[in-house]
Amino acid sequence: MQNNITLQSAKENHELRPLAQKPDSELSLRSLLDMGFTDTQAEQICESVSKFRGGGFTKHALSSLTTLFGLGLNPTSVLKVLQKCPELYTVKESQLQQRIGNLRKVGFVEGSLQRLVVYYPQILTVPVKTIKNVVLFLREKCLFTVQQVTDILRDSPAIVQEDLGQVEYKFQYVYFRMGVKQAEMVKSRLFRFKLDEVRCRHCFLERRGLYETPDKKGQTFIINPKLDSFLKVAQDTFLTEVAKASAEEYSVFQRLMAREWQEEDRHHSRIEADSDDEEVEEDEDDEETSGKSGYRKQRKT
Amino acid sequence: MMAILVDTRLLLRRVKDFRSLMPRRNRVKEKWAATRPKNPPTRLALQHFDATYSVQLGNLWPSVRVALLSERKYGALVNNFSYEAVLANLQAQGCRDFISDTHTETQSCFEQDKAVEADKELGVSMKTSVNNSQQHSALQLSPSIKCVVFPRGDITRFKPARPDMHGLLGYYLMDAASVLPCLALDVQEGHSVLDLCAAPGGKTLVLLQTQAIRFLCLNDVSVSRTLRLKRVLNSYVPKQFLSDEMLRITSFDGTKWAEVESNTFDRVIVDVPCTTDRHSLMEDDNNIFSKSRTAERRRLPQLQLELLLAGIKAACPGGEIVYSTCTLSQIQNLSVVEQAVYLARENHGIHLEVVSLRPLTHMFRKTFHFTPDLQLGEMVVPHLAANFGPIYMCKLKRLT
Ligand SMILES: C[S@@+](CC[C@H](N)C(=O)[O-])C[C@H]1O[C@@H](n2cnc3c(N)ncnc32)[C@H](O)[C@@H]1O
Numbered sequence: 119m120q121n122n123i124t125l126q127s128a129k130e131n132h133e134l135r136p137l138a139q140k141p142d143s144e145l146s147l148r149s150l151l152d153m154g155f156t157d158t159q160a161e162q163i164c165e166s167v168s169k170f171r172g173g174g175f176t177k178h179a180l181s182s183l184t185t186l187f188g189l190g191l192n193p194t195s196v197l198k199v200l201q202k203c204p205e206l207y208t209v210k211e212s213q214l215q216q217r218i219g220n221l222r223k224v225g226f227v228e229g230s231l232q233r234l235v236v237y238y239p240q241i242l243t244v245p246v247k248t249i250k251n252v253v254l255f256l257r258e259k260c261l262f263t264v265q266q267v268t269d270i271l272r273d274s275p276a277i278v279q280e281d282l283g284q285v286e287y288k289f290q291y292v293y294f295r296m297g298v299k300q301a302e303m304v305k306s307r308l309f310r311f312k313l314d315e316v317r318c319r320h321c322f323l324e325r326r327g328l329y330e331t332p333d334k335k336g337q338t339f340i341i342n343p344k345l346d347s348f349l350k351v352a353q354d355t356f357l358t359e360v361a362k363a364s365a366e367e368y369s370v371f372q373r374l375m376a377r378e379w380q381e382e383d384r385h386h387s388r389i390e391a392d393s394d395d396e397e398v399e400e401d402e403d404d405e406e407t408s409g410k411s412g413y414r415k416q417r418k419t
Numbered sequence: 420m421m422a423i424l425v426d427t428r429l430l431l432r433r434v435k436d437f438r439s440l441m442p443r444r445n446r447v448k449e450k451w452a453a454t455r456p457k458n459p460p461t462r463l464a465l466q467h468f469d470a471t472y473s474v475q476l477g478n479l480w481p482s483v484r485v486a487l488l489s490e491r492k493y494g495a496l497v498n499n500f501s502y503e504a505v506l507a508n509l510q511a512q513g514c515r516d517f518i519s520d521t522h523t524e525t526q527s528c529f530e531q532d533k534a535v536e537a538d539k540e541l542g543v544s545m546k547t548s549v550n551n552s553q554q555h556s557a558l559q560l561s562p563s564i565k566c567v568v569f570p571r572g573d574i575t576r577f578k579p580a581r582p583d584m585h586g587l588l589g590y591y592l593m594d595a596a597s598v599l600p601c602l603a604l605d606v607q608e609g610h611s612v613l614d615l616c617a618a619p620g621g622k623t624l625v626l627l628q629t630q631a632i633r634f635l636c637l638n639d640v641s642v643s644r645t646l647r648l649k650r651v652l653n654s655y656v657p658k659q660f661l662s663d664e665m666l667r668i669t670s671f672d673g674t675k676w677a678e679v680e681s682n683t684f685d686r687v688i689v690d691v692p693c694t695t696d697r698h699s700l701m702e703d704d705n706n707i708f709s710k711s712r713t714a715e716r717r718r719l720p721q722l723q724l725e726l727l728l729a730g731i732k733a734a735c736p737g738g739e740i741v742y743s744t745c746t747l748s749q750i751q752n753l754s755v756v757e758q759a760v761y762l763a764r765e766n767h768g769i770h771l772e773v774v775s776l777r778p779l780t781h782m783f784r785k786t787f788h789f790t791p792d793l794q795l796g797e798m799v800v801p802h803l804a805a806n807f808g809p810i811y812m813c814k815l816k817r818l819t
Binding site: 322325326327362363366367369371373374377378 | 469473480481482484485488489490572574802803804806
């Protein structure tokens with residue numbers, strides 16, 4: 119994933135420390151060059167920091183840089199991190215340290231911690247409490263193991279900024295509707311995908327007769343394809359290898375599903391708004407219906 | 420195993436606690452599959468179809484299956500009796516009349532089409548490639564039947580039709596493939612026509628668009644559905660075309676039609692009750708696959724056979740009969756026709772010829788997916804990009 123990170127030697131880090139400890143230190147081009155940035159890199163940093171000027175953020179900018187160097191990132195990686203997430207210039211040093219400390223506690227050891235920060239620097243903008251909640255949620259509501267939780271945060275760190283209600287729905291969909299267990303969810307990197315993507319591929323397979331919800335004993339009549347064999351793959355691979363369908367069919371199907379779900383939403387909000395839920399007039403066994411009600415006959419999935 | 424079961428219960432309990440925190444759209448509204456009623460009729464239907472159609476359709480089945488389980492497409496039969504510029508309005512929305520859309524192209528194609536549908540075992544004359552000129556005339560489709568559809572792959576829906584200043588509706592929404600049996604019937608000026616199972620009247624409306632029929636007999640055993648048929652007619656056709664001299668509506672048991680009259684009609688359409696595959700997969704209410712209707716379902720092929728035989732007897736010698744269903748089931752389609760042809764000859768001395776519908780299917784191959792190489796009759800199979808059907812149809816001509 120991130121193979122271009124080189125960790126600087128501890129010695130180098132050490133030499134940089136005193137810079138940061140200078141009280142009220144200025145973030146000058148000079149100091150940036152001293153940290154090991156090239157001319158252009160230093161200019162880029164000055165420029166982005168200047169955007170935050172006025173809030174007394176220069177101090178935080180400097181401490182953020184120091185903290186990132188403290189993690190052992192080299193100047194190029196540090197720059198990359200800050201470009202991806204300029205917000206980090208404004209985070210207090212103590213908070214950054216706390217958050218890093220917490221990630222270590224959650225199971226990120228040296229190397230994987232740095233990879234995480236470079237891959238998803240936003241993780242350092244998230245309060246410790248939020249991360250703790252997510253971890254607790256994954257452990258207690260979804261019954262993932264400690265190791266699985268670390269793996270999820272590593273592979274799909276954006277989960278920490280998602281609505282946990284949505285995450286839980288996705289989990290339950292995959293667990294109950296698809297009959298997939300936790301280990302397989304982690305392996306397929308489930309939480310990287312939007313619920314609708316997961317549902318769409320699953321429903322497509324299901325309606326083609328290629329996927330079946332296991333019964334209470336976990337049994338199915340057919341052998342379901344593994345989640346990671348149809349979720350992680352590109353769409354053409356999904357279509358040719360797993361669904362054995364044409365792109366035309368899937369394109370129509372995606373549009374139909376999007377409309378179906380949209381209408382479900384609207385239907386639900388209507389029911390909640392007022393309870394006199396207008397019932398769809400039922401036809402007997404006609405193959406035809408001469409009006410709108412025919413469109414509404416939809417399979418409940 | 421044990422551990423998994425425990426987990427499940429634990430989680431299910433938690434689902435409830437968490438409900439209120441979930442955004443509305445994703446709130447668990449129904450119980451998850453694990454705890455749903457075991458075998459609703461729609462599910463039984465699906466199991467039944469999986470077992471039979473996977474064999475019958477082979478690797479076509481998954482594609483048909485997903486289409487059957489997804490939203491169908493409609494066609495809008497243009498009501499020529501309406502005073503509004505219905506066709507133009509619909510075309511402005513991006514639809515096209517699938518019937519006229521192909522005319523030019525066809526002329527050249529079907530001449531090469533000499534598919535002979537002969538089934539030796541039947542021992543009946545099944546000459547199909549009559550001469551070319553005859554096939555030509557067989558394909559002179561009535562120019563007044565117009566049915567518009569949105570293009571292939573387009574999932575736009577039609578708005579419900581609205582009444583014009585005389586209270587007549589501009590179009591009738593129906594499965595566009597249902598128009599095909601009516602086109603196949605090939606109604607000519609001055610014909611007398613019997614629609615043996617007519618309610619709620621979709622095919623009747625198609626036939627009426629031709630304004631060529633001298634006398635039309637509409638029948639359906641169900642009284643309530645016959646009433647619906649009348650309502651449909653009144654919403655689409657002006658009174659003067661529904662007079663007693665032109666139209667008769669009855670609620671007889673169609674299988675006993677011969678007791679009323681026989682050897683009478685130039686054209687007979689026998690659109691029988693069937694397992695209504697699409698409907699049976701979607702609606703649990705009043706589903707033919709529900710346990711309580713098992714006997715009725717098992718009797719369907721026999722009922723269909725009797726209805727088709729009655730239709731055959733009602734036609735005059737030289738007259739033509741179209742049998743149609745909205746199921747993919749071979750037992751309700753080909754087998755019924757085979758037996759009817761056989762029994763008509765054995766028991767009633769009526770000789771029939773199967774009329775090829777290849778020219779017709781060839782003509783509309785842009786709009787519908789047909790099963791290739793059916794030995795007897797033609798079938799529209801649903802496909803996501805052209806989600807019409809299923810419709811089976813077979814045309815017979817009385818030689819004696
Ligand atoms: C597929 S529907 C006909 C649809 C109709 N042709 C149309 O296009 O709107 C079959 C009809 O057959 C009728 N039916 C069932 N048994 C019958 C019988 N023994 N005689 C006449 N009609 C019958 C049912 O009431 C039902 O309306």
